[in-house]
Amino acid sequence: MIEVQQLVKHYHGFTALKGITFTAQPGEILGLLGPNGAGKTTTMRILTGFMPPSEGSARIAGFDILTDSIEARRRVGYMPERVPIYPDMTVEGYVRFWAKLRGVKQPHDGVKSVLERFNLYDRRRHLVRTLSKGMRQRLGLAQALVHNPDVVILDEPTIGIDPQQVIEVRESVRALAKTHTVLFSTHILSEAEQVCDRVVILNRGEVVAQGQPDELRRQLYPGDHLYVEILGGGVETGLKLLGAIRGVETVEPQGSGFNVLARGDVRSLISERVSQAGYKLLELRPVAMTLEDIFLEVVKRRTPPQT
């Protein structure tokens, strides 16, 4: 549904995108994850037809964004980073305007349903300028969806709103799965993990990793992370004991226990050795790696230390 091939974007001598490639399948929620300045907005602006790439190509629902720009744009709903408003329009007028501009001939029903969906129907006669930040964000979603586009592109839709609204927005985005292809950018890793089916990690204009969140975890950390707590013996004893187990790669003290990184399943071995040594095993549990850890690791690997 979204195919991106070797996109490059130069801004007056500065290269914001250095040849990125990824695809999004129909009905998929694809996360574009990266720190500020990674090139997320730039990528989205190219895909929405706002600006042309310097090199490379992209297709939306099979339409090339350069040669078939109008057709491609017809199939996209876009919510920019900062929801742009016409302050003097009513909520309903605003959404209707975007519906008509994107080719909806009879916008009435679509406008109504999208306003109801985002809890704005009661306020349809209010001026856009009177809406709170959270409501504006929902208005942004409403205008992006009013023409029922195949592809929805949302640029950091949860930025700058309060936690309750963040949850609402994430749920709204999740609800789009299957019916729409969504490209969703964020710099919050847990959010990408929670909302997206698949994640493309972007850093300094390059794709540094992509895949399903748990797939990424496996690729980057083939081993298991365990947390082990032992009763009896000191830190030294524990380090020695655990470190001697076959398959264990690293052991680090963590709180009152140890973080163990191992290849393969070493849980039974650990419990065996601990009791053989005359100690008691208080806790032994796998630690799920968050994208956060993966991300830090990937960025560390890709960015050579500055000298």
Add this chain to the structure above:
Amino acid sequence: MWIVFRKELGQYFNSPLAYLIMAGFLFLTGLWFNSDLTFSVGTKAPDPALIPFNLSFFMVFLAPVLTMRLFAEETREGTLELLLTAPVRERDIVLGKFLSAWCFFSILLLITLIYQGILISISRPDLGHTIAAYLGIWLYGGATLGVGLLFSALTENQVLAAFLSTSVLAFLWLGDLAGAIVANIDLARVIREITLQGHFSDSFAYGLMRVEDVVYFAGVIAITLFLTMRVVESRRWR
């Protein structure tokens, strides 16, 4: 194009500024009309081109005010980004906005026809003269609105846009005076050819319709709209 046109026209009638302009406009034109009428009593025929003629100067200020919002606000609010990702061409956006401004101006002009109605009811004005003068100011207005639109697209600051276009229009208007005082007759003629006044005050204002003047105003409109489209397009490259 018509979607943009309708939205912009709606914005005019939604904003208090537009009503303020309308009220001020009626007041001013009414004043001109009345004073001319009083002045004319028993001495001369009332001038049917009076309102268009006075408006030709007034447009130096009115056109920038009517157009300053059109692009500057979209750029500042960021709606231009969304507009440029909608499946419409720059051409339609620019034309829609321009026509909405011209349409609003035409409505203002139509209202002043009331005065012409009064004139007809109390005297026997030269209708050809009236029609030519109105046609002239209508085209003249379109050209000034085109200049205003161009400057609105060039900056995201409305006030700056209005200031710049007023300056340029004032220059185009005063250029006529410069043409009158320049000693070199050829230079003076050239100056008169490029100024707004030169194509209005000697022709339309006297009820004269000259092809070259129509072409001039149409040309100014076409050029400013073309440049505006290029400027809007260039927003994609920044």
